[in-house]
Amino acid sequence: MSFCSSEEDEGCPVILVCGPKSVGKSTFNRYLINLLLNCLPCIEFLECDLGQTEFTPPGCISLINVMEPSLGPPFTHLRTPRKMVYFGETSCEQETERYLDTLKYVFSAYERDVPLVINTMGWVKV
Structure with a gap:
């Protein structure tokens, strides 16, 4: 199973998980990361949810290389993280x-x- 393209210009997939608050985005991200790690040595995770972070303290935007x-x-x-900024707020x-x-x-x-999974916050416009 290959998640990355053999052509340079296409790169690896970027998976953005979005939806309203309290629908299970964080749980789905954990499941997805663990599933991808069954067949890949690592993935990147971009944390965009200031209030409910997975790998860093709340209030941070970060890029993490996940290997476990x-x-x-x-x-x-x-x-x-590979790169992180403390935003200073949870919103x-x-x-x-x-x-x-x-x-x-x-x-x-x-x-x-490597593939990138992006965690978003629950701001959606209906």
Whole structure:
């Protein structure tokens, strides 16, 4: 099973998980990461949810290289990120522009050599 393209210009897949609050995005992300790690040595995880982070303290936007399954609640598997910015808030409602700039800065560290899973916050417009 191959998740990455053999052609340079296509790169590896980027999987963005989105939906409203309290629908199971974090649980699905854990399941997806663990599933991918069954056949890949590692994946990248872009944490965009300031209030409910998986591998770093709340209030951070981070890019993490994940090489081991996540089997417990978030506080049991904190990891050192490849790139991280402490945003300082658990919501970006008041500073959306700064949030987007910070997100772009952290995302710039993604090298597109392994699949990327992106965790989003529960902001959706209906």
